[in-house]
Structures are given as C-alpha cells and as structure tokens.
Amino acid sequence: MFQAAFAGFSLGLSLILPIGAQNAFVLRQGVAQQNVLLICSLCALSDAVLISAGVFGFGELLLSHPEVARWARWGGALFLSVYGAASLRSALTPRHALGGMGGGEQSAIGAALACLAITWLNPHVYLDTVVLLGSVSTGYQAKEAFALGAIGGSFLFFYALGFGARMLTPLFCRARAWQWLDGIIGLVMLLLASQLVFANLG
Structure with a gap:
C-alpha cells in the first residue's frame, strides 16, 4: 500500500x-496575494476529482472516444489563445501595482471562474490526471492508496506554490516586474495553445 501511495505521489508531482x-495562474495570484487560499483549494480539489476519475476507470472511457478528446483540444486551444492574448496585452500596459491584477483587484468570484476555466477547459489536465495517472494506476492493486498519494502531491504542490509565491512580493513592487510576469504567462498560454492545435492537425 505504501509503495502504491508513494508511486502516486511521485508521479502526480512530476506531472x-x-x-x-x-x-502560471496560481503563481500570479500568489504574487498578488489575492484569493490565494481559494485558488489553491479549487485547483487541488479539481485535481482530486480528476485523479479519482482516472484511477477508477474514466481514463479508459476517454481513450475509447478520441473525438471527445479532439474537440476538447480545439476548445482548450481557443480558450488559452484568448487568455494568452489578454495577458500579452496587459504586459504592454505599464499600469500595474503590487497587489493589482492588471491595474485593479480581482473579485473572488472572478478569480474562481477564471481558475475553474483554466483547469477544466485545459485538455492537458485531462491527459495528465485522467488518462496517464489512470493508466499507471492499473499496475497497482491498492488503487485507493495510489489515488490518495497523487491527490496528496497535488495539494502539497498548489499550496506551496500559491503561498510560497509571497516571497517574490518585494520584486513585484516594481511595475515593470508585473509586465514581465504577464508577458511570460501570455507566451506560455499561447505555446500550450499551439501545441494543442498541432496535436489535432498531426
């Protein structure tokens, strides 16, 4: 049982x-110190649901319907492209302040909706949690332990990232640092979107 839990924990963290x-979204919220507990909790709980789904059988169901995965990739590419473009636009606007998200504080509801969209509309999340973790878990009899290990790794990572980002706060007292962060996040989003497009075309 310990071996299965450790395997789930290690693989979950590596993914x-x-x-x-x-x-990137969690990091930005953490640096801005806005809704950090809420965002970390939503990400970790979402991962827990997806990991459980993968370990207990839904990964094979997704693999048996490739058309679902294909449309999910197109939808994810569109969403990431729009979000990435918005981040790049924000990076070109020198009006950031410490604790500001593009110049103003983001509401808890707005942050939660953005977090849920980034999580649930991103096909990479399904491939990692549902498909890959679900496939690997078939090699262990103690599937519950494997799932708990992977879920534990997810909780540890997101809370460490969100609350650990506060150490970068002194750096982001400068408006230019916010622009660089937005620029990097925008490029990451667009890169992920292009990967999804090429995966569909390939």
Whole structure:
C-alpha cells in the first residue's frame, strides 16, 4: 500500500511541476496575494476529482472516444489563445501595482471562474490526471492508496506554490516586474495553445 501511495505521489508531482496554464495562474495570484487560499483549494480539489476519475476507470472511457478528446483540444486551444492574448496585452500596459491584477483587484468570484476555466477547459489536465495517472494506476492493486498519494502531491504542490509565491512580493513592487510576469504567462498560454492545435492537425 505504501509503495502504491508513494508511486502516486511521485508521479502526480512530476506531472504537475512543469509550468503550465494552471500553475502560471496560481503563481500570479500568489504574487498578488489575492484569493490565494481559494485558488489553491479549487485547483487541488479539481485535481482530486480528476485523479479519482482516472484511477477508477474514466481514463479508459476517454481513450475509447478520441473525438471527445479532439474537440476538447480545439476548445482548450481557443480558450488559452484568448487568455494568452489578454495577458500579452496587459504586459504592454505599464499600469500595474503590487497587489493589482492588471491595474485593479480581482473579485473572488472572478478569480474562481477564471481558475475553474483554466483547469477544466485545459485538455492537458485531462491527459495528465485522467488518462496517464489512470493508466499507471492499473499496475497497482491498492488503487485507493495510489489515488490518495497523487491527490496528496497535488495539494502539497498548489499550496506551496500559491503561498510560497509571497516571497517574490518585494520584486513585484516594481511595475515593470508585473509586465514581465504577464508577458511570460501570455507566451506560455499561447505555446500550450499551439501545441494543442498541432496535436489535432498531426
């Protein structure tokens, strides 16, 4: 059981560590110190639902219907393109302040909706949590332990990223730093969108 839990924890962390749309959003909220607990909780709980779905059988269902995955990739590419373009536009606007999200404070509802959209409209999340983790879990008898390990890794990562980002606060006292962060986030979003488009065309 411990072996399955450790395997789930390790694989879950390795999949979530690379920078992506979800991580970039959590990082930005953490640096701005806005709705951090809410955003981290939404990301971790969403991962828990998706990991559970993958481990307990829905990964195979998704694989058996490739047309669903294809349309999901198109939808994800469109959403990430729009979000990425908005971030690049914000990066070109020198009006950021510490604690501001593009010049003004974002409401909890607005932040939650953006977080849920980035999480649930991003096909990469399904591929990592539902398909890949679900596939690997079939090699372990203690599937519950594997799922709990992966979920634990997700909770640890998101809370560490969100609250650890506060250490970057002194850097973001300068407006230029916000522009650089928005620019990087915008480029990451557009890169992910292009990968989804090429995956559909390939």
